[in-house]
Amino acid sequence: MANSAAVLDLALVIPTWNDAEGLSRLLRQAADMGCFAEVIVVDDGSDIPIRLPTDAAGMKLLRHDRPRGPGVARNNGLAAVSAPYVLFFDADDLLTAELPDLVADLADELRAGRGFDFCLFRHADSRVTAEERWGQPIWDEDLWQQAGLSVAILQAPPAEVWPVLARTANYPWNKIYRTAFLQDNGIGLGETLVHEDVVLHWLGFLAAERVLVSTRTCAWHRVSRQSGRLTNLCGPERLQIFTPLEQVATAMAAANLAWLQAFAIFALGLVDWNASIIVPPLRIRLRAREADFLRTAMADWPRRLESTDPALARHLTDRMKGVG
């Protein structure tokens, strides 16, 4: 994890699909901020191919002939990154004014000889903005508070609290990653259409040696019920959820109980959320697949968790039986 760089050369990777307007807005914003060494746009098979602005110095455009999903797009973008740090971002979200200060804070860390594998930062969410407030949804704020990370501008929390942080929303765009950390550990996005970010998020926490957390709010995430957005898909693609969950559960085999507890809570919650949005005829299949997944990938977890969290252990056992 040696970092001798005095500045933080940061790449911005943006997958996009049929959102030229959002992309254009984000590219303008990124250019105005002046804190990106390179910008890589991955056009995931838009109906009308994306074109970069004519003054797109430092920008690179990759294109898929057909849509392959945001995970593949981000992975291909990552493969093209030459900067030592990378921020994944969605075309329909916005950067916020605090990002350049965070980049400067991180450059200070490097200058002081304190390298890091990734830095998690706060984000703002349009659902919170709609309530005339600013910030993350309360469920993420609660976890930040539980981890004791609500105040300090930048800190390296002890590894004991990482499992708590890992339970925050598994977004790819609220972290600045060290590019070589991802490449050396073979960490990327999943290739499913939905929840492709679960793998990056959890494996990142599991493999990291040093994680930084900043209370700077650096992204504004727009949640929209607009049709066509992947988040709003409610068909059979939702059954793909178990692919990334299996991948992480397998990687967790040797993890300590705090990690098992965190991931079990997360996985059950994620399946519940999918059950709430999937079309009703597929709900039974989702629950059957969940039971299969738990019995194969997390078979001995109830036994291991029994001493620390008996309620969770019982809950897992029930869900393995398809009840609860």
Add this chain to the structure above:
Amino acid sequence: MTQTQIRDGLNGTLHDLRERQIDMHQDEDRQVVPGAFFHKDPDAEMLLHWSSPRGRILELQSEVKLPGSWFGLHLGLDLPDLANIGFLGFAARTAAAQPVTIRACIRSGIEGGGFHDCFFDRHILAQPEESDYMAMIAPSRRPLLPQQAPWREFVLFLPTTHGVHLAICDLRFFAI
């Protein structure tokens, strides 16, 4: 004085804090920057760590070993004359590891010695989630607030009986 002169006079120290980056300082450093300092009851025993992160005002952590009667952050205000000022106030963005209430006042020096404190009506509630707060006073409705004063300060009174971990993410004064 013009509105711009008043605004700049009120916010000069805060502008300085926002623009500068000051790494963590220990207890003995009571002056933050010229015009901003911590002041505590001399009978109290407290440990204080503070910093001024880039783009923010202050982050501070206090530990109370022996409670005292007061502990405050003082910010100098270049506002000797309140004539023609209808409203004087401030907006703040704060966060705290544990919810904490903070009182704010305008302290006006009195010729010959002493001072007068004029408190804003509501407490600031700082909590883990960053939150914004705004308060103002109307000098004409505060007969005890001296219109002329040789010096003035804005004081944030912080807890004296227990420690606090507080971020003052932003703070700005206005006088209109």
